[in-house]
Amino acid sequence: MKLLKKNGYNLCFTVIVIALALMPLLLLNGFVKSTTVLFLGKCMAFAIVAIGLDLIWGYTGILSLGHGLYFCLGAYGMGMYLKMVETHGKITDFMQVGGLTELPLIWKPFLSLPGTFLMIFLAPLVVSGLIGYFIFKNRVKGVYFSIISQALTWAAYSIFIALSPYTNGNVGISQIQSVLGSLRGPKNEGNLVTLFYVALVVLILIYALSYFLVHTKFGKILIAIRDGENRTYFSGYCVSNYKNVIYMLSAIFAAVAGALFVNFNGSITPTQMSITYSITMVIWVAIGGRGTLIGAVIGAFLINLCEYNLSSGSMAESWQYIIGLLFVITILFFKGGIVGIVKDQIPALLQKRRSRAEKEGRDHQPIPVKAEE
Amino acid sequence: MKKRMRDLLTAVTCTTLALSMIGCGSSGTDKSADSGEDTVTVGLLHSLTGSMAISEGSIRDAEVLAIDEINADGGVLGKQIEYIEEDGASEPSTFATKAEKLLGEDEVATVFGCWTSSSRKAVKQIFEDYNSLLWYPVQYEGMESSKNIVYMGAAPNQQIVPAIEYLLDQGYTRFFLLGSDYVFPRTANMIINAQIDAVDGAEVVGEEYAAMDQTEFSSIISKIEAAQPDVIINTLNGTGNVSFFKQLADRNITSDDMMTMSFSIAEEEVQTIGADILKGNLVSWNYYETTDTEKNQEFVKAYKEKYGEDRVTSDLAEAAYDAVYMWKAACEKAGSFDTDAVREALDGLSIDAPEGTITVNGENQHISKPVRIGEVKEDGLIYEVSATDGPVEPDPYLTTYDWAVKAGVQPLE
Amino acid sequence: MNLLFNGLSLSSIILLASLGLAITFGLMRVINMAHGEFMMIGAYTSYVIQNLLQTWLGNSGADVGYFLSIIIAFAVTFLIGSLLETLVVSRLYGREIDSLLATWGISLILQQAARTIFGTQGVLVTTPKVLSGSIRIGKTSLSMTRLFIIALVACCLLLVWFLMYRTNFGRQMRAVMQNRSMAQCMGINSRKIDNLTFSIGSGLAGIAGCSIALLGSIDSTVGQNYIVNTFMAVVLGGVGKLLGTVLGSSIIGFSSIGFETMTSSSIAKAIVLLIIIIFLQKKPQGLFTVRSRALDE
Numbered sequence A: 001m002k003l004l005k006k007n008g009y010n011l012c013f014t015v016i017v018i019a020l021a022l023m024p025l026l027l028l029n030g031f032v033k034s035t036t037v038l039f040l041g042k043c044m045a046f047a048i049v050a051i052g053l054d055l056i057w058g059y060t061g062i063l064s065l066g067h068g069l070y071f072c073l074g075a076y077g078m079g080m081y082l083k084m085v086e087t088h089g090k091i092t093d094f095m096q097v098g099g100l101t102e103l104p105l106i107w108k109p110f111l112s113l114p115g116t117f118l119m120i121f122l123a124p125l126v127v128s129g130l131i132g133y134f135i136f137k138n139r140v141k142g143v144y145f146s147i148i149s150q151a152l153t154w155a156a157y158s159i160f161i162a163l164s165p166y167t168n169g170n171v172g173i174s175q176i177q178s179v180l181g182s183l184r185g186p187k188n189e190g191n192l193v194t195l196f197y198v199a200l201v202v203l204i205l206i207y208a209l210s211y212f213l214v215h216t217k218f219g220k221i222l223i224a225i226r227d228g229e230n231r232t233y234f235s236g237y238c239v240s241n242y243k244n245v246i247y248m249l250s251a252i253f254a255a256v257a258g259a260l261f262v263n264f265n266g267s268i269t270p271t272q273m274s275i276t277y278s279i280t281m282v283i284w285v286a287i288g289g290r291g292t293l294i295g296a297v298i299g300a301f302l303i304n305l306c307e308y309n310l311s312s313g314s315m316a317e318s319w320q321y322i323i324g325l326l327f328v329i330t331i332l333f334f335k336g337g338i339v340g341i342v343k344d345q346i347p348a349l350l351q352k353r354r355s356r357a358e359k360e361g362r363d364h365q366p367i368p369v370k371a372e373e
Numbered sequence B: 001m002k003k004r005m006r007d008l009l010t011a012v013t014c015t016t017l018a019l020s021m022i023g024c025g026s027s028g029t030d031k032s033a034d035s036g037e038d039t040v041t042v043g044l045l046h047s048l049t050g051s052m053a054i055s056e057g058s059i060r061d062a063e064v065l066a067i068d069e070i071n072a073d074g075g076v077l078g079k080q081i082e083y084i085e086e087d088g089a090s091e092p093s094t095f096a097t098k099a100e101k102l103l104g105e106d107e108v109a110t111v112f113g114c115w116t117s118s119s120r121k122a123v124k125q126i127f128e129d130y131n132s133l134l135w136y137p138v139q140y141e142g143m144e145s146s147k148n149i150v151y152m153g154a155a156p157n158q159q160i161v162p163a164i165e166y167l168l169d170q171g172y173t174r175f176f177l178l179g180s181d182y183v184f185p186r187t188a189n190m191i192i193n194a195q196i197d198a199v200d201g202a203e204v205v206g207e208e209y210a211a212m213d214q215t216e217f218s219s220i221i222s223k224i225e226a227a228q229p230d231v232i233i234n235t236l237n238g239t240g241n242v243s244f245f246k247q248l249a250d251r252n253i254t255s256d257d258m259m260t261m262s263f264s265i266a267e268e269e270v271q272t273i274g275a276d277i278l279k280g281n282l283v284s285w286n287y288y289e290t291t292d293t294e295k296n297q298e299f300v301k302a303y304k305e306k307y308g309e310d311r312v313t314s315d316l317a318e319a320a321y322d323a324v325y326m327w328k329a330a331c332e333k334a335g336s337f338d339t340d341a342v343r344e345a346l347d348g349l350s351i352d353a354p355e356g357t358i359t360v361n362g363e364n365q366h367i368s369k370p371v372r373i374g375e376v377k378e379d380g381l382i383y384e385v386s387a388t389d390g391p392v393e394p395d396p397y398l399t400t401y402d403w404a405v406k407a408g409v410q411p412l413e
Numbered sequence C: 001m002n003l004l005f006n007g008l009s010l011s012s013i014i015l016l017a018s019l020g021l022a023i024t025f026g027l028m029r030v031i032n033m034a035h036g037e038f039m040m041i042g043a044y045t046s047y048v049i050q051n052l053l054q055t056w057l058g059n060s061g062a063d064v065g066y067f068l069s070i071i072i073a074f075a076v077t078f079l080i081g082s083l084l085e086t087l088v089v090s091r092l093y094g095r096e097i098d099s100l101l102a103t104w105g106i107s108l109i110l111q112q113a114a115r116t117i118f119g120t121q122g123v124l125v126t127t128p129k130v131l132s133g134s135i136r137i138g139k140t141s142l143s144m145t146r147l148f149i150i151a152l153v154a155c156c157l158l159l160v161w162f163l164m165y166r167t168n169f170g171r172q173m174r175a176v177m178q179n180r181s182m183a184q185c186m187g188i189n190s191r192k193i194d195n196l197t198f199s200i201g202s203g204l205a206g207i208a209g210c211s212i213a214l215l216g217s218i219d220s221t222v223g224q225n226y227i228v229n230t231f232m233a234v235v236l237g238g239v240g241k242l243l244g245t246v247l248g249s250s251i252i253g254f255s256s257i258g259f260e261t262m263t264s265s266s267i268a269k270a271i272v273l274l275i276i277i278i279f280l281q282k283k284p285q286g287l288f289t290v291r292s293r294a295l296d297e
Helices: A002-029 A032-061 A066-089 A093-097 A103-110 A111-137 A142-162 A186-214 A217-228 A228-236 A239-265 A275-288 A292-310 A317-332 A335-364 B002-031 B053-072 B092-105 B117-132 B160-169 B185-199 B217-226 B241-252 B267-271 B295-306 B313-336 B339-346 B402-407 C004-026 C033-055 C058-086 C096-118 C142-164 C166-178 C178-183 C190-213 C222-239 C242-262 C265-282
Strands: B037-044 B081-085 B112-114 B134-136 B149-151 B176-182 B205-211 B232-235 B259-262 B280-286 B349-355 B354-361 B366-368 B373-376 B383-385 C132-139 C140-143
Touching: A002 A032, A002 A292, A032 A066, A032 A186, A032 A217, A032 A239, A032 A275, A032 A292, A032 B092, A066 A103, A066 A111, A066 A142, A066 A239, A066 A275, A066 B160, A093 B185, A103 A111, A111 A142, A111 A239, A142 A275, A142 C222, A142 C265, A186 A217, A186 A239, A186 A292, A186 B160, A186 B313, A217 A228, A217 B037, A228 A239, A275 A317, A275 A335, A275 C096, A275 C222, A292 A317, A292 A335, A292 C033, A317 B081, A317 B176, A317 C096, B037 B053, B037 B092, B053 B081, B053 B295, B053 B313, B081 B092, B092 B112, B092 B117, B092 C142, B112 B313, B112 C178, B117 B134, B117 B149, B117 B185, B134 B313, B149 B366, B160 B185, B160 B259, B160 B280, B160 B373, B176 B185, B185 B205, B185 B232, B185 B402, B205 B217, B205 C265, B217 B241, B217 C004, B217 C242, B241 B267, B241 C142, B280 B383, B295 B313, B313 B349, B313 B354, C004 C033, C004 C140, C004 C142, C004 C166, C004 C190, C004 C222, C004 C242, C033 C058, C033 C096, C033 C190, C033 C222, C058 C190, C132 C142, C140 C142, C142 C166, C142 C190, C142 C242, C166 C178, C166 C190, C178 C190, C222 C242, C222 C265
Parallel strands: B037 B081, B037 B112, B112 B134, B134 B149, B176 B205, B176 B232, B232 B259, B259 B280
Antiparallel strands: B280 B373, B349 B354, B354 B366, B373 B383, C132 C140
């Protein structure tokens, strides 16, 4: 009982991990289709971005509407490497259309896997570091940060499209295999399972790292910044540095997620960088429950799985209504998302009913439900 | 005690939630499309939501029309066609996810779908891995051929190249290339540049790209006015066309001052832009609603009956309609729904389509089809002003054109 | 000359679109992500009215219909705005980030509703006869629609300015925005003021929608294109100042056109945004600032 009380969230995460770990076994025994496993792989990538977003939004109170940018930086990095594997280091068809005759310098690091990994870490680190440094130093905060991050993403999106000889514009990097080769078809199930476990391990590591982080003093300061930025300043902490560090960390998480995603997906386009997609990521965190790591994970899995199963045929239109409504209702009434409902709302409701029953036993006075603001 | 209860409740509920979630993911397995005794399942993969829904709606409608007609007629190989529709949400990676779902989970016999080149390229690898067939109904930029895609629309030499030849014949010499910032316009313009370079006396006086969602064309129009072309080659996509032509009309520029030749304006776009603005301008396609064949009269009548008198047919809708019939013909020739058998049956297969007789070229899986240059008239329809003598053989890599080989437009491999 | 006119007309479109935002965001601190969708509603309203009058009165009805629709679009979006304020936004005062997210959800719903009602195909508003064509001055041709939009913006601006600075309601409104509890003590019904302010902001978006209907086709995503530019115009100008918004949108409009003549439009868009963001690093409060000693401004 005591264990449960202390580690409710972790237990829940463990259950998810075990369930995920069982998937490939079910696949090999034919209970589950390989497409399901592949899709769950993508969901794990989404869960990783969601954890990153939750760290800055749920814990630090910075809402970024531009995490699609970092997701894409990672995904493009990985995609460029995979494209180079396909073309054996020669220039690609879109470079030719764009009039290039040799491989541009920016593609050179992606000829080798270590170079690619380095870039996947460095690119978001540098971009987010620069952005964060200036924005946080100048004390841009709250919605202003959100609007600026959104504009930045839009600018980056335009640049990616305009530089089509280097990035292939709207089409993005496509027609690529995963790092391990093809993932589809019966003879490639081994590849799929290996990659799936790699993604699972990455997810566990990132969860563990974040869990550790939010329980250190550093994490406590983040929460302090969220709840009272000026007080934290006055207590002698350099808020902008803390913000910058956590922003960079979450950018790297997003990039790692992007790199995993492109392996499962087999293509990456600038659409993943658009504002709409970036806000979709926020929706996962909001509905799952901000401010708890498990909430982000649950949200990412739940929304994507529902969308996967519900948005086909005539349901496609209704799904837009459902997700819109769900989001509005969550924001309006359930700040803590699903986790919040389970953790606070339901017990509160039970408690209210119990106390009302007790009260009604005593006298028949109705109690006011809504408190004045 | 109370607090402990609460935590217990949290943990238990979260756990159930997590489990049910994963169950939700795997539940798809049970419903794998059992192709059963008397039905065959196909997939339709188009954007029903998002910005591309504007364009993809009509080709989806044409596909459903063809399926319904075939079903009423007794189906394919004695089986009724059932279709599973997935929403690509105008997002290439969603297209990829949904293609996987159709092929891996629903195990459909074949898929009709995609519109944009980015969505086609995003799913190409998946169709190759699963060895299934995608029927792609849109004219496109060429430079591609996959044995797992049947390209029902025009290759560049069946739309762009003849159109430029026609313009050169008519004595136009100064060309301005305007397109959306996208793979089709960029590749098309690369081809057009090569083609015009090879002709003495003709030149490209400007090349401009507008963002996909651009609605403000005033500075592009100023650039065009400054360059003084006598014809604009327009490869703008979708909504950009409407803004561009409206703003062109606001400047009092009509087809008499500056001719335009468009590759993405079909009857539906004419309807949205307005015939009074577009009249007199040229377009290039393989089919128009006014195309005079017996098959076309039936097609137009059936389409309007099903979807309303105010709807118009277009080249794209027609190609999508043909795709379903071509698949039916191939299955019947092969006597099975198996991808390899169907592909083998495709070589040299012809059907009588609204645009005329069309034949599959087995080598590159494109279609040989007639090319028609058309002019927009006041009634909002497009009328043929010039046409090729017969069907033109598809040549996606333009290897049979000397100027193209010389300019090196083909991919390197 | 041509450049100037193009710049002026783009600025006026951005200004018209951001006027409503300047009120809801600048004065009320509510980030209305559904602002673009209110523009879409306005545009669709003028399409519907025009078609209705065309069937009743023939072609001249279409022309009258357009001008009439500007007023009706204002009324329609005003009412929807009022409804939205009561149901959603009023619960989120003081929670800026949440108001941003909730209105995003609303915009998803509104977009889908537009698809359900009007279909996915884009629709078109016919330009009234009076507004078609252009006037030629020297080498430049000034298109009538653009001139009309510029005039419309001037009217709206004047009206808003009058409303804000010359009427009793405007005084109450500014009082509530500057110090809510003090205004309440003075006997101002702040709930009513909030509701009216938000509704007027939404109504202005409806008028902006009518004007963008003249420039292109109308579909469910038409409002999305304006979101980034309009927010940037308000932030750049300085939140809470009408003059700031005017200046902000002119800067964005003129510089976009300027860069576009030099490069391509995608690059121009990126350059303008990046320059504004860098500028905001220098002056995070925007061009014009409301002086205040509060810490959390």
